[in-house]
Amino acid sequence: MNVLGEAFRRSVERSRQKASSAETVRSRPVRPAGAEDTMKLACPPAQAASGAGGQAEGGASGDPFEFLRRARRVATFAEGPLAPGCDILAGLRSAVFSAGLATPPATILVTGPSRSSGKTAVAAGLAGELARDLLYRVLLVDADIRRPGVAALLQVDTELDLADVLEGRSEAAEAVVYSEGDNLSVLALRAGSRLSAETLASAASRELFSMLRQAFDYVVIDAGDTASSAVPRVLASGATGTVLVLPAGVTRERARESAAAIRSAGGKVVGVVLTGAPRR
Amino acid sequence: MTALGMLRIGWARKGWIAGSVALTAFIAALLGAMLERRVSYVASRVLAVTEGVHAEAVFACKSAEVLSRALAGSRLEGSLLPQELAESVKVEVEGRFVRLSVERPSASEAEYLVERIASEASRAVTQHANEVSSRDRAAAEEIEERLRQLRANRDAAQRELAELTTSHPVEPGPHGELRSVSRRRLIETQDSLAAARRELAELDAELAAMRGRSASPEPPPEAPPRAPGGESPRGRPEELERLDRRIAELREEMTDLHPRLAALLAERARLEEKLLGRGAPAGDSAPGTGPAPSASAEHPELAAKEALRARVAARVSALEKEEKSLSEQVRTEAAAVEERVARMTLVLKRSTDDILSTEQELEQAKRKAAASTASRAALSVRTKLPTEARRSGASATLLGSLGAAFGLVLGVLLAALAEAVDPVLRTAEDVMKHLDLPVLAEVPAGALAASSPARGRLVSGGLLWLCVFVVAAAFLLVLAYPGWETLAELFRRFGSGRASP
Numbered sequence: 001m002n003v004l005g006e007a008f009r010r011s012v013e014r015s016r017q018k019a020s021s022a023e024t025v026r027s028r029p030v031r032p033a034g035a036e037d038t039m040k041l042a043c044p045p046a047q048a049a050s051g052a053g054g055q056a057e058g059g060a061s062g063d064p065f066e067f068l069r070r071a072r073r074v075a076t077f078a079e080g081p082l083a084p085g086c087d088i089l090a091g092l093r094s095a096v097f098s099a100g101l102a103t104p105p106a107t108i109l110v111t112g113p114s115r116s117s118g119k120t121a122v123a124a125g126l127a128g129e130l131a132r133d134l135l136y137r138v139l140l141v142d143a144d145i146r147r148p149g150v151a152a153l154l155q156v157d158t159e160l161d162l163a164d165v166l167e168g169r170s171e172a173a174e175a176v177v178y179s180e181g182d183n184l185s186v187l188a189l190r191a192g193s194r195l196s197a198e199t200l201a202s203a204a205s206r207e208l209f210s211m212l213r214q215a216f217d218y219v220v221i222d223a224g225d226t227a228s229s230a231v232p233r234v235l236a237s238g239a240t241g242t243v244l245v246l247p248a249g250v251t252r253e254r255a256r257e258s259a260a261a262i263r264s265a266g267g268k269v270v271g272v273v274l275t276g277a278p279r280r
Numbered sequence: 281m282t283a284l285g286m287l288r289i290g291w292a293r294k295g296w297i298a299g300s301v302a303l304t305a306f307i308a309a310l311l312g313a314m315l316e317r318r319v320s321y322v323a324s325r326v327l328a329v330t331e332g333v334h335a336e337a338v339f340a341c342k343s344a345e346v347l348s349r350a351l352a353g354s355r356l357e358g359s360l361l362p363q364e365l366a367e368s369v370k371v372e373v374e375g376r377f378v379r380l381s382v383e384r385p386s387a388s389e390a391e392y393l394v395e396r397i398a399s400e401a402s403r404a405v406t407q408h409a410n411e412v413s414s415r416d417r418a419a420a421e422e423i424e425e426r427l428r429q430l431r432a433n434r435d436a437a438q439r440e441l442a443e444l445t446t447s448h449p450v451e452p453g454p455h456g457e458l459r460s461v462s463r464r465r466l467i468e469t470q471d472s473l474a475a476a477r478r479e480l481a482e483l484d485a486e487l488a489a490m491r492g493r494s495a496s497p498e499p500p501p502e503a504p505p506r507a508p509g510g511e512s513p514r515g516r517p518e519e520l521e522r523l524d525r526r527i528a529e530l531r532e533e534m535t536d537l538h539p540r541l542a543a544l545l546a547e548r549a550r551l552e553e554k555l556l557g558r559g560a561p562a563g564d565s566a567p568g569t570g571p572a573p574s575a576s577a578e579h580p581e582l583a584a585k586e587a588l589r590a591r592v593a594a595r596v597s598a599l600e601k602e603e604k605s606l607s608e609q610v611r612t613e614a615a616a617v618e619e620r621v622a623r624m625t626l627v628l629k630r631s632t633d634d635i636l637s638t639e640q641e642l643e644q645a646k647r648k649a650a651a652s653t654a655s656r657a658a659l660s661v662r663t664k665l666p667t668e669a670r671r672s673g674a675s676a677t678l679l680g681s682l683g684a685a686f687g688l689v690l691g692v693l694l695a696a697l698a699e700a701v702d703p704v705l706r707t708a709e710d711v712m713k714h715l716d717l718p719v720l721a722e723v724p725a726g727a728l729a730a731s732s733p734a735r736g737r738l739v740s741g742g743l744l745w746l747c748v749f750v751v752a753a754a755f756l757l758v759l760a761y762p763g764w765e766t767l768a769e770l771f772r773r774f775g776s777g778r779a780s781p
Contacts, residue, residue, distance in 0.1 A: 092721035095719075122723070248707070248725070249704055249705070249706060253703065255705055255711070255714075259715060269717060271720035272717050272718070273719075274707075274711060277722040277723065277725065278707065278724070279725065
């Protein structure tokens, strides 16, 4: 753990220096002044609920690793259909970096125009690939309120989940599950949880995600599809970039509508992942 | 276009489009060919209102004679229809076929008339065939009865002939002779005659001895040498003696009925007659009348002997006459039996010939009865409507081929058009071209096993088309299969056959 912590520390400092020198902070979302300082990373439920009203009190803001220290830990997650290290994910990581998300902290929203197009697999694969070389702290958040699939895909314990955090039943650090083997943290969502898009649009949600951005270098959010859910629109504005997952065979109209929905919500579509593409 | 849009990518998609359109056109062409009948049928129904409909029925019967008789007997036109309808019905007999044709303004009316006439005619033909068949069967039964009687007569003649040949055998023999009363009597008479002759010979010998003892210088006149063991060779001519010997020899081998023996007996009788005629005073009358009085006068014993001899001689004479008559009777009787046997043989032969010819006659009658029964069963009715003749004649194969070729061309054009206006994003090029967004990664089909909607849709789209093709092909098979018409015809025949008695 010490080795891991040292590696994290070095990599984070290096990347922050690099980011500040490259002046890439423009991609970071605008946050209320002092929010980083006042948000408690490990606030108790009552405080978290009060914090949802924008009154985040100061706490472990100075130590981003406090979050990881308090998170539940597992050895490894299960492997999804796209295993980190494969060519596809390596290419995706490079493309994501090239598309303007090379500087942490960044929030990557993964969405698409239709269900069952492979969004969860792509999000999990991208998060795993980002976390693979131990340079970044990466959090995968399942915000697909219609069909949450991260927990099932990675075999994550959902005793406490995103809904618990947003509804004040749990602290964020307690709901996060951290895998040392994968260097990946996951904030899952139980199947059947009644989390709504309104809750995700609330101030508490905004606070939570801004806190997560501080604690992690990359936050990858599986947001569900734009056709049946408002979550991508809600979260698009807070995300650094949005990746559209398009299944081959989708009509141009739906793809355009999906991209337009993200853009109209203030998000930025950085590119497309085409799934089910014909083999060349 | 939506269904086409579900199809897959590149050349495979073009092939799908072209092939499916070609197949669709092929199916459409075949359906058109099939539907043409219905269309023409409806059109002909419409035309029939103005032009009139010609309906006809064809009868076929195995026996043209039965058919023509039945039709002549049934008087179809007159008995069935009113005058104005009867005029529109034509009946033509060609061999064993009868063609009924009706011209009416309405197809249904024409069909109704033809069906009615056809059922009536088939009933008449069936009835007539029944009558002919029953008549033929009755004739056959009559011939069979006659044959049975002829066989009984023949058996009776055979029995009688067997009885005749056993009780009155044509060939004479020791047992056969005994069975005949006349023969038995003849043999008894002959035995009695022989005994009487021996007695007469003994009497003659005694008489001669007595006469010698009485010193009579002259020997008494010799009795006719009848007895075979006679001792006086002087009184018997040699010829007679030779005949007697010959007769005795032959009698050991055959009966008196044998022609040779009968001839010898006749010759001997003739010779004896002659001898008796020459020595009449000494033969016939001498024993009783000639020297008897003088002798009796001299010797009473001699006289008594002579009287005895005279009685014996008379008995011999009577026995000879009886034998003669009996021989004649036996001959007559044998001839009668022979004649009767010959007559019975002739009767037997004639009855056998009669039986043979009657058997042939019976066979012919049975065959005729069977043929008349078969002719009733072979009657068939077929109604031909004019609508069938109004078809264009274009075959389903030709239309199908044309449809397939046209569909192929159309399919290629449609594939090109679909390619041009395809609204679907399938490749990274499509995405970059139409969305103006970079493609960060391509995940090939199959890499996300749990999330491959495109493949699911491909399967469902292909399955949909496959189902359409299978259903269409099955429908076409049902329509195009030529056996269905035969089946329908059989069903119709069965229905009409059951309706008609």
